Amino acid sequence: MSFIRSRSWLLGLVTTLLVLAVWQILPQAGIIDKQFIPPFSDAFRHFVAEWANNAFYGDLGATLFRIIGGFALAAAIGIPAGLAMGYWALGYNMFALTVDVIRPLPTTALVPIAALIFGIGNGMHIFVVVLATTVPILLATIDGVRNVDPLLVDTARTLGQTTARIFRTVLLPAAMPSIATGLRVAVAIALIVGISSEMMLSSDGIGHRVVYTQRMLQIPDLYAGVITLAVLGFVLNRGFLAAENWLIGWHRRATSADRSGET
Amino acid sequence: MTKLSRLTGLICLLAIVGLWEAVARLGWVTPQQLPAPSIIAIAGWSDIADGDMLGQVWLTAQHLVVSFTLAAVIGVPVGFALGRVRLLYAALEPMIEFLRPMPVIAILPIAVLILGLGNVMIDSVIAFGAGWVILLHAMDGARGIDPVLIETGKTFRVSRLRRFVTIILPAAAPQTFTGLRVGLGIAVIVTIVVELVSGFAGGLGDYIGTLEGALRTPEAYAGIGLVSLIGYALGQSLLLLEHRLMAWHRGYTRQ
Numbered sequence: 001m002s003f004i005r006s007r008s009w010l011l012g013l014v015t016t017l018l019v020l021a022v023w024q025i026l027p028q029a030g031i032i033d034k035q036f037i038p039p040f041s042d043a044f045r046h047f048v049a050e051w052a053n054n055a056f057y058g059d060l061g062a063t064l065f066r067i068i069g070g071f072a073l074a075a076a077i078g079i080p081a082g083l084a085m086g087y088w089a090l091g092y093n094m095f096a097l098t099v100d101v102i103r104p105l106p107t108t109a110l111v112p113i114a115a116l117i118f119g120i121g122n123g124m125h126i127f128v129v130v131l132a133t134t135v136p137i138l139l140a141t142i143d144g145v146r147n148v149d150p151l152l153v154d155t156a157r158t159l160g161q162t163t164a165r166i167f168r169t170v171l172l173p174a175a176m177p178s179i180a181t182g183l184r185v186a187v188a189i190a191l192i193v194g195i196s197s198e199m200m201l202s203s204d205g206i207g208h209r210v211v212y213t214q215r216m217l218q219i220p221d222l223y224a225g226v227i228t229l230a231v232l233g234f235v236l237n238r239g240f241l242a243a244e245n246w247l248i249g250w251h252r253r254a255t256s257a258d259r260s261g262e263t
Numbered sequence: 264m265t266k267l268s269r270l271t272g273l274i275c276l277l278a279i280v281g282l283w284e285a286v287a288r289l290g291w292v293t294p295q296q297l298p299a300p301s302i303i304a305i306a307g308w309s310d311i312a313d314g315d316m317l318g319q320v321w322l323t324a325q326h327l328v329v330s331f332t333l334a335a336v337i338g339v340p341v342g343f344a345l346g347r348v349r350l351l352y353a354a355l356e357p358m359i360e361f362l363r364p365m366p367v368i369a370i371l372p373i374a375v376l377i378l379g380l381g382n383v384m385i386d387s388v389i390a391f392g393a394g395w396v397i398l399l400h401a402m403d404g405a406r407g408i409d410p411v412l413i414e415t416g417k418t419f420r421v422s423r424l425r426r427f428v429t430i431i432l433p434a435a436a437p438q439t440f441t442g443l444r445v446g447l448g449i450a451v452i453v454t455i456v457v458e459l460v461s462g463f464a465g466g467l468g469d470y471i472g473t474l475e476g477a478l479r480t481p482e483a484y485a486g487i488g489l490v491s492l493i494g495y496a497l498g499q500s501l502l503l504l505e506h507r508l509m510a511w512h513r514g515y516t517r518q
Contacts, residue, residue: 008353015354036377090271097272098279104495108455109468109487112475117296132452185445191366192392192449196456199371207368211460214372222372229369230362237364 035219043223050224056209063205063232066122067194070129071186078134078186079179082141083167086175092142099135107132107193111200125197125205132193133186140182144175176248187240191233206232298481307485316470316486323454323467324493326382330389331450331497337390338397338446339439345398346405347431363399367392368453371460380461385454392453393446400442404435433511440505447501451494 023040026032034042050056085091111128118124148171156166198207210225280300286292287299294302310316345352345359352359371388378384408431416426458468467490474483 008349008356011350011353012355012357016357019358089268093268093271094275095272097269098276101276104451104491104498106451106455106487106490106494108452108459109471109490112459112472113296113480113483113487116475116480117292188364191364192368192452195366196368196452199368200456200459210369210372214376219376222376226369226373230365233364233366234361 035217038220038223042220043227046220046224047227050228059204059206059209060228060232062122063194063198063207066125066198066205067129067190067236069122070126070194071133071190073126074130074133074137074186074190075183077130078137078182079141082138082179083145083171083175085138086142086145087167087171099138103135103139105131108196108200111197114197115201120201120203125194125202128197129190129194133190136185136189137179137182140185141175141179144178144182145171147178148174177251180244180248184240184244187236191236195229295478295480298484303481303484303488306479306481307488310482310485316467316482316489319465319467319470319486320489320493322465323458323490326385326389326454326458326466327450327493327497330386330454331393331447333386333390334392334394334397334446334450335443338394338442339401342398342401342439342442343405343431343435346402346435352402352406359399359402362395365395367395367449368456371457375461380464382464385457385461385464385466388457389450389453393450396449397439397442397446400445401435401439404438404442405431407438408434436509440501440509443501444498444505447494447498451490451497455490 020040023037025039027034027037027039085095107128110131111124114124114127118127152170152174153166156170161169195205195207198205199211202208206225206228210222210229213219213222213225283297284299284301287294287297287302298306307316345355368388370391374384374388374391378387412430412434413426416430421429454466455468455471458464458466459472462469462472467486471483471486471490474480474486
């Protein structure tokens with residue numbers, strides 16, 4: 001087993017290169033039609049070439065703005081609302097049913113309606129992303145607050161702390177791990193929904209780019225765009241994990257219970 | 264939840280719907296943007312009575328059920344294999360970890376290119392979208408099992424097959440079910456996109472797109488409500504299954 005562990009990165013590297021080699025050779029040898037799957041080198045060359053293209057930066061910027069903006073807005077709504085609904089039973093009783101009704105909404109179906117309300121553009125994409133990501137953040141926050149040891153809150157209260165201070169110094173930090181989980185789910189949803197929205201109705205953004213290149217049969221560009229999307233997901237996720245570690249690293253160090261992403 | 268708190272929630276929901284009705288009736292929003300709920304209900308009802316919408320609902324439900332089943336049947340075993348066979352995971356680790364957070368919908372244009380616009384493409388894309396999440400959760404569940412459990416089984420000379428059925432399967436089940444639930448949510452989102460983008464294949468996604476193009480917004484809203492209902496019903500049946508199969512787990516971890 002120790003042999004496998006010490007060599008596992010090597011094995012991973014070899015397999016990855018093997019897969020890329022197959023991707024390269026099969027289309028080149030004509031076993032797979034280049035019109036459907038171009039060789040890896042073609043796709044990769046177009047992927048690299050994108051970064052020298054100004055229009056590409058416009059698309060990338062638009063997509064990032066919509067996804068990150070929508071996500072941030074959803075967090076700004078979901079976390080405070082979740083704190084309130086988690087803390088005050090009345091708030092929970094009032095809105096839990098409404099949230100339950102909204103939850104299964106297929107947000108992508110609202111894209112054309114959002115276009116009617118906001119016009120095709122940033123507002124519409126951000127609206128759809130906010131709609132899709134607020135509920136998971138809200139639910140995770142409620143869950144986090146409800147699982148805070150009541151003793152902590154009572155202690156703070158006994159020591160004469162104001163409610164505002166209890167929220168800031170007790171509830172928010174204690175609920176943070178659960179909130180972080182909700183935010184991580186939300187990042188993934190924001191990506192899917194944001195890209196989908198661009199694929200459905202848009203004149204710019206990476207989502208539009210891949211659909212457009214497919215229709216124009218610019219096949220290597222299509223593959224370059226899909227690679228870009230994969231890289232985008234990877235980078236956003238890494239960025240989020242770094243931010244999470246910075247925010248709640250103390251929690252992991254204190255409990256050392258969460259081992260995910262460490263191995 | 265007590266009776267009183269249920270009542271509070273219901274009153275609030277009704278108040279919100281009432282407010283929406285008022286806002287729409289007072290003309291603060293155009294009916295193209297947000298029609299009154301009563302108008303949506305009437306439009307939806309007449310569309311259902313026509314039988315027009317039910318055919319589309321049936322198509323969408325079919326896509327959802329077929330693709331989700333496919334995703335589960337492939338995603339869970341492959342995830343388990345990746346989680347338990349060290350060599351396999353080590354070989355594929357770089358690719359899996361790189362593609363883990365990919366927006367699954369990215370596959371759509373490639374699928375359209377290779378498979379065309381038919382049902383095969385639609386079902387494949389949905390199955391891929393749901394299957395990737397299901398696979399990752401099953402894999403993480405199977406990988407994260409406490410080694411002591413498995414070593415104990417080995418010490419007691421429990422056969423490989425029995426170890427799998429009595430130790431690995433139950434230990435990985437909670438996370439696998441989480442994966443199935445998340446996967447279902449993604450399947451619903453993806454289904455609408457694929458149906459709408461592929462255009463003439465029918466289904467509620469296509470229907471909603473056409474209605475909105477024709478500015479028949481109330482019908483479109485009614486369609487969205489129906490998709491929610493389907494998603495909700497599927498989610499509830501999954502939850503029911505989970506409760507049945509995992510009754511032991513709730514007592515065990517006091518959740």
